[in-house]
Amino acid sequence: MKFARNAQSLDASYIREILSAANQPEMISMAGGLPASSLLPVQLIRATCESLADNHHLFQYGSSQGYEPLIDTMKQQSQHSDKPWLICNGSQQALDLIARALLEAGDNIVAEVPAYLGALQVFQLTGATICPLNSDTAGPDLNQLEDYFKHHNVKLFYCVPDFHNPTGRVWPRETRIAVAQLCRDYDVTLIEDAPYRELRFAGEQLGYVSDLCPEISIRLTSFSKIGFPGLRVGAMNGPTAFITIAERIKQATDLHTGIPQQAIIHALLNHAEFEQHLTRLRRGYQERYQCLSRELTQQLGDQIQFDTVEGGMFVWLKLTQGDSAEIAARALQHNLAVVPGAAFYPTDTALENHALRLNFSNTDPALFPEAVARLAKAL
Numbered sequence: 001m002k003f004a005r006n007a008q009s010l011d012a013s014y015i016r017e018i019l020s021a022a023n024q025p026e027m028i029s030m031a032g033g034l035p036a037s038s039l040l041p042v043q044l045i046r047a048t049c050e051s052l053a054d055n056h057h058l059f060q061y062g063s064s065q066g067y068e069p070l071i072d073t074m075k076q077q078s079q080h081s082d083k084p085w086l087i088c089n090g091s092q093q094a095l096d097l098i099a100r101a102l103l104e105a106g107d108n109i110v111a112e113v114p115a116y117l118g119a120l121q122v123f124q125l126t127g128a129t130i131c132p133l134n135s136d137t138a139g140p141d142l143n144q145l146e147d148y149f150k151h152h153n154v155k156l157f158y159c160v161p162d163f164h165n166p167t168g169r170v171w172p173r174e175t176r177i178a179v180a181q182l183c184r185d186y187d188v189t190l191i192e193d194a195p196y197r198e199l200r201f202a203g204e205q206l207g208y209v210s211d212l213c214p215e216i217s218i219r220l221t222s223f224s225k226i227g228f229p230g231l232r233v234g235a236m237n238g239p240t241a242f243i244t245i246a247e248r249i250k251q252a253t254d255l256h257t258g259i260p261q262q263a264i265i266h267a268l269l270n271h272a273e274f275e276q277h278l279t280r281l282r283r284g285y286q287e288r289y290q291c292l293s294r295e296l297t298q299q300l301g302d303q304i305q306f307d308t309v310e311g312g313m314f315v316w317l318k319l320t321q322g323d324s325a326e327i328a329a330r331a332l333q334h335n336l337a338v339v340p341g342a343a344f345y346p347t348d349t350a351l352e353n354h355a356l357r358l359n360f361s362n363t364d365p366a367l368f369p370e371a372v373a374r375l376a377k378a379l
């Protein structure tokens with residue numbers, strides 16, 4: 001079989017390999033980006049699931065744009081935008097549709113690095129070149145961003161301004177305004193990926209960057225982190241001309257996202273106790289984060305450094321010495337799964353090999369003392 005060149009360039013995901021090791025019984029896994037199984041809102045969808053079989057219409061073919069009641073809910077919730085919605089198989093499919101609609105081999109795109117691996121892979125599959133953008137707690141380096149926009153004919157800028165994966169960072173308000181302005185000035189499409197936004201457990205919620213430049217932005221929403229990742233439902237919102245093309249591509253790809261799972265997400269979002277569920281989820285993650293952060297400070301002291309996070313699922317742990325890939329491999333031998341920083345960089349990019357991504361949402365808080373003790377052994 002002769003594989004396409006771009007398909008061959010896709011490496012087996014390092015994270016997938018770690019996750020398969022993470023299933024062993026003695027392992028404590030802080031590797032995946034999984035929500036807490038114990039906090040999945042199954043009680044809120046029980047009645048809907050039980051009555052699914054009585055609703056034959058949910059099992060017919062449906063519209064490519066999505067299940068109408070769910071689209072109506074999305075419209076009601078996006079008060080600042082009258083742009084159309086497209087329901088997708090997770091926000092991961094939205095990334096794929098964006099790549100197919102906008103990118104051609106040789107195009108330049110900008111992404112903050114480190115970056116969400118799934119986005120890098122989708123963009124790399126098109127043959128686009130990723131211009132790596134440095135960022136810190138104040139958000140992306142604006143001079144570097146403008147330099148890319150000015151000199152590299154950039155087609156799109158992919159970003160995760162709220163509780164970034166893997167760093168957990170949030171862009172401050174001034175950065176949001178400046179980035180929106182730059183995208184406008186240079187006519188670059190902004191892709192705002194916001195799966196963790198609702199998981200804020202401290203600090204102040206800031207506005208969407210895409211609301212500051214609506215005519216050139218696309219926003220991605222996921223129901224995986226506040227609902228159920230296994231249902232594979234997400235959504236994107238963008239200018240009409242873009243959503244029209246993306247819907248046609250979706251139709252050619254898979255006709256539409258499964259209706260029963262869209263009906264379940266619709267029921268979840270409209271459940272009288274949905275807000276209470278979000279509050280419980282945020283509290284649960286805050287407790288996990290505080291517990292992890294306390295153990296890291298007490299047990300590892302000056303061997304590590306990390307910035308406080310106000311939500312999301314991740315801590316980006318900087319090691320004062322040692323190679324993080326080696327330490328992650330050693331941690332696996334001590335039955336602890338974590339992801340080394342190098343996994344979050346595009347190929348051929350200078351990378352951070354002194355950082356680890358720790359997920360805190362999917363670990364029982366009682367296990368953090370032992371998890372950090374195992375990391376201490378690996379260090």
Ligand SMILES: Cc1ncc(COP(=O)(O)O)c(C=O)c1O
Binds near residue numbers: 089093116118195233
């Ligand atoms: C930043 C980011 N975008 C998109 C996704 C994909 O999420 P979904 O389950 O909605 O496809 C993830 C998953 O972890 C993510 O971290």
